[in-house]
Amino acid sequence: MNQYNTTILPNGIKIVTETVPYVNSFSLGFWFNVGSRDENRRNNGITHFIEHMLFKGTNKRSPRRIAEDIEGYGGYLNAFTSKEHTCYYGRGLQKYIERTFDVLADMIQDPAFKPGEIKKEAGVVVDELYDIEDNPEELIFDKFEESLFVGNPLGLPIIGTEENVRGFSREDLFSFIEEKYGLNNLTIAASGAVDHDELVRLAEKYIRKDLGKKSHRRKKVMPAKPSEIVMDKEIQQVHTIIGCATYGYKDDLMRTKVNVLSHILGEGSSSRLFQTVRERNGICYQLNSFLNSFYDVSSFGVYFSTNEKLYEKSLNLITKEYKKVMEKKVSDKELKRAKEYLKGSMLLSLEGMTNRMFRIAQSEIYFNNIKTIEESIRDIDSVTPEDVLEVANEVLDEKVLSKIVIKSEK
Secondary structure: OOOEEEEEOOOOOEEEEEEOOOOOEEEEEEEEOOOHHHOOOOOOOHHHHHHHHOOOOEOOOOHHHHHHHHHOOOOEEEEEEOOOOEEEEEEEEHHHHHHHHHHHHHHHHOEOOOHHHHHHHHHHHHHHHHHHHOOHHHHHHHHHHHHHOOOOHHHOOOOOOHHHHHHOOHHHHHHHHHHHOOHHHEEEEEEEOOOHHHHHHHHHHHOOOOOOOOOOOOOOOOOOOOOEEEEEOOOOOEEEEEEEEEOOHHHHHHHHHHHHHHHHHHOOOOOHHHHHHHHHOOOOOEEEEEEEEOOOOEEEEEEEEEOHHHHHHHHHHHHHHHHHHHHOOOOHHHHHHHHHHHHHHHHHHOOOHHHHHHHHHHHHHHHOOOOOHHHHHHHHHOOOHHHHHHHHHHHOOOOOOEEEEEEOOO
């Protein structure tokens, strides 16, 4: 049997599987290609709210029974919403895959959306929103992407606003599902002790409701002008991100080059910024570069926090490292170290079936095929010192950089 298999059903559902013969467990995910990028300011937060509400009961299962039908057999059930997709997933022992499939299929097809549960869950989500507001190291990433993608739904926060969340009605939830959750927007992915033909059979058996086929268009991201934003909050540290928009998954080889640069610059203890700012100068406990990728664009930058007295020194040290990597090619030794770190992180993450399932689902959604691990490794290995120099001069040029700072003005 092939390790990877793909089937598209007549109703539009795509089923992708990766059989791992040496395990006894599976991870199964129902992925809708719908996220906060598909919202507007009036309904911002509804995708994430629907994710919560699907756990609050169907017309045949109570919230408790949804949990017990999985956990009572040693399994696990969860979900998450991103800016471009929503995933409902479960994992468990091989013999319980049909039970897990049945529960997930029931949740997506027949949610009850009881008004009392909607009101209660709105309070839970608002508490989650307050937690983000109270955590500058989390809030700053939302605000950074809002500034990069201003005027585009990609800049909207996944969780939405308190006004929106408290205002969602049962009709709003069903209306959004009817508009966005077509079966041609659904990818069912599974990794582990799975049989592809069985997954196809389960899909034909349990997904009986016609959710229809929907067109899927997203507003193109137009580059925003570089900006500098300072937010006032009663906090002890100064939190900062400096970065820009860059290549997304559709330019995956270029995106990989930026990813290698990010690892050289600020990912891991051997990175330039960690060694210079933290090890040699003893400042900035929190310091890292990042690359947060979407289909057509990524947000790239460096995040750090420090006290106000050391802020300017930290900023100057980081800026100097930017200039160094823009002016001189990295050595073969340093490049190899970054590549091995990147490949090692990827390969270690694939020890778990859920991460494997995430990988094949996202690959199918973004590339319309399953990109093999070997192909990903070849892309990383193909990056040269000249490539790193080129992308460094693209993404670290002060003319393209935006900065956002959260600090106390008192």
